[in-house]
Amino acid sequence: MSVRPLNERPLAKDMPALGDRAGSAWRTILGPLERYRLTPVIIIAVLIALAPLLFPSAYYYRVAALVYIFALAAIGLNLLMGYAGQVSLGHAGFMGIGAYAVAIGPVHLGVPGWLSLLAGAAISAIVAFVVGRPILRLKGHYLAVATLGFGLLLAIVFTNEAEWTGGPDGMSVPRLVLFGWSVRGSQTWYWVSGVCLVLGAALAFNLIASPAGRAMRAIHDSETAASVLGIDVARTKLMIFVISAIYASVAGSCLALFNGHITPDAADFLTSIELVAMVVLGGMGSIVGSLVGASVLVVLPQVLTVLHDYEHMVLGLVIMGVMIYLRSGIVPSIAMAFRGWRR
Amino acid sequence: MTSHCQSCFARVAAAAFALAVVATPSAVLAQVKIGSSLAVTGPASFLGDPEKRTLEMYVDEINKKGGVNGEKLELVIYDDGGNANKARTFATRLVEEDKVAVMIGGSTTGATMAMIPVFEEAGIPFISLAGGISIVEPVKKWVFKTPHTDRMACEKIFTDLKRRNLTNIAIISGTGAFGKSMRDQCVKVAPASGITIVHEETYGRGDSDMTPQLTNIKNKKGVQAVVNTGFGQGPAIVTRNYRQLAIEQPLYQSHGVASKQFIKLAGDAANGVRLPAAALLVADKLPDGDPQKPVVTAYTKKYQDKTGQPVSTFGGHAYDGLMIFVEAAERAKSFDPAKVRDEIEKTKNFVGTGGIVNKSPKDHLGLDQSAFRMLEIKDGDWTLVPESDS
């Protein structure tokens, strides 16, 4: 068994991370900006600020807000999948916890919305901690089925405990009130979800650059090698799992507050698959990729409605096509192609 | 590097949005738009599919006859797959982009509830095709619905049970939205109807064998009849398993199995099953004097000729919604949302597939229990249970 020192080993070799090693070719041009790791976040923020110039109606604000909300959840999942190399097919369960927290808190317990959101995040973190400890020992497809089962359990609870959750028809969610200001409407939520996304992305970039982030990527490459290097593999994986659960929970809370109504399908298996698809399509290990993945999977169905009955057929073809021709995901593949072209 | 791809994203997003704009058929301005978001695919597609076909069929026919108030109707249908979040987005799109005059749709209660705030805020009439009673109770200014409520179905079944002196029942319900909601209503109205529910079981979506649940019901002492609330393939499997276990007590299904397809799927096991359903299912068996007979016969013929599929009451709900809107617009002599809304609320003696509709400011449904007929399946066909039957 030969173990090369970590810093000489190409990290995440099949899915390069944008913003670190992919940046080397650009260092000469962009100079100081490039070295500042939050550059992508600033660009995202500027884009969010400018995008409304293109928006003719509230419908566009709504679609964009949904992109940001799902991107937030996808970024969390990407930390787990793309950087720590662990799969979760149950992440919508955490979205569900966040969503039902902001519904049940104010309606049944008299807790204000913002506090419920925080409580939901805390509950998600605790649940992730408790569940993650045992199941993160599983590997690959076995971890996938365990997380899948966990997500299904949560969805079953949300569906069955009708006295608390309203059952399959769901329940309405009171509007969020912050300092006497009622947060409502697509435009308002566009800005709220935009801010959430920027904060989430900034945190993610910081995390990746931290020592913990390097440990994560080492685990992604090889758990055995990482543990030989003295990385506490179990602890690092658990930490990332908890963090990604918090991302999903906050996204779920935003979704529920934005919609004003929540049904169990926010927490179901198909939503989990959709989140995974956003991460993989955009590019595992690329934070910007998660935003692109979420954009594609939220906007595309809106565009495809013109096809009526052929909508799903084409959606399936697009997913297959992207994965065949941009197999590392949209952002890393384009980045690689561009780098190759520049040489 | 990074900045480059940020801008490609911007371009992709801008292009996608631009495509969405182009895709929206905004060129035709002289037409009045009817919006709809239905569960055309997904687990509730047997609601959304006939609803969509019905709307398309009748909007075509109305346009061929010259439209309404001299204007042609244009139908904008989106497929929400029964997902509440998607329905909400399409509702926003219908209001903001398509500028529809009315919304006829929402196949499921969850999707309808998620869409209500959009139409309430925009001030556009919304005629829902979903069953849940929470849609019209409490009354919301802009929201109406056409299907009977689950509560009426329960009361109809309970009335029939009382007539047969069967008061202790078991309920087996699907955990989906329809089964769960109807089960809740049945539990709620049971005491007032003099019915005692002695045992309850459930089954999930996609389950293919319910014999464990039915065995428990069979072994429960004192069960005189069994009521199954649910739709889709579940009730057909329950009915087959019921005969497989040779349970003797009468079995009642809900109005959720309201199509000939159920009899076909359940086969011989369906014989003797009773269910409450709209007159639509027994169009040819209604007595000649029945006020609904011409309407339901015409609809049945048209639907079956056009689609080659057996008629279901779900498509009928869409027919009722569309016609209530058309008549209201004609009475209002305008498509002004506020005027149309007022006229919809004044709908009186409208003969639809679901029953005779009399709406009022306090009742945005306008159907009573008489809208339901009690049917029994005999030799692979529906038969009307005489109302005086004991």
Place this chain on the structure above:
Amino acid sequence: MAELLQFTFSGLTVGAVYALVALGFTLIYNASDVINFSQGEFVMLGGMVTVFLALGGVPLPLAALLAIATATLVGLALHRFAIETARGANAVTLIMITIGASIFLRGVAQVVFDKRYHSLPPLFGDDPIRFGGAAILPQSLVVFAGAVVILVLLWGFIDRTLFGKAVLATAANKLAARLVGIDTRRTVGFSFAVSAAIGAIAGFLITPITLTSYNIGTLLALKGFAAAMLGGIGSAFGAVIGGLLLGILEAFAAGYLSSQYKDAVAFIVILVVLLARPQGLFGRAKVERV
């Protein structure tokens, strides 16, 4: 006692369905490390194509054969045009392709067929066999027998033929397999064709019990996947045992505990089993190489 027997019958009925679906995952996984998420759509095709050909007047046995042929062709096409084109991509990307394929196939089915539920006549009538106060339909035994036959064939094929060994070699190390002269491309393509055929046979056999519609695949694949993992992915024997176990768990949970939480109970047991045996009941433990 009669109820215990009835619950067991129910568990075997449902379990045999899961086992048949789970078997379909085995071969593709063995050859390529990919969990084929469109396996449920192969099952759907087996049922729906048979139903619609039969409605069109084709005799049932011929309709079933044509359905199996259709699914096999779709499986080959999926391999040739998607999996093979994406050669060299990692497993997650390939799995994503199969998810795309599943959405695509469902999209096609909703246009070509319809959105209603359909059934097929059972092979040996629908008079239940009564035994000890419980009843089981003959078709349940047919499904069960189908699972056993496919299991034996697969086992014989993988362990006893050279081609089977080539599949295993391809799975273990693609490069090494190629070096010893195995056409890995053909091996993987073959595994897609056979898995699709197994799925279609499953679809034809289970339709009289489960009924079928264009979107039945997702839930079946979900349960089949769980069953395959419980038994240990890659092991045909494990797939059958996993399927039967999952069915019995659900039936017992529904009968003795709570029908509302039967799926939850089943998944909790799966979690517990996996924690005790992280490679499933009959799976081979993989050693990570650095």
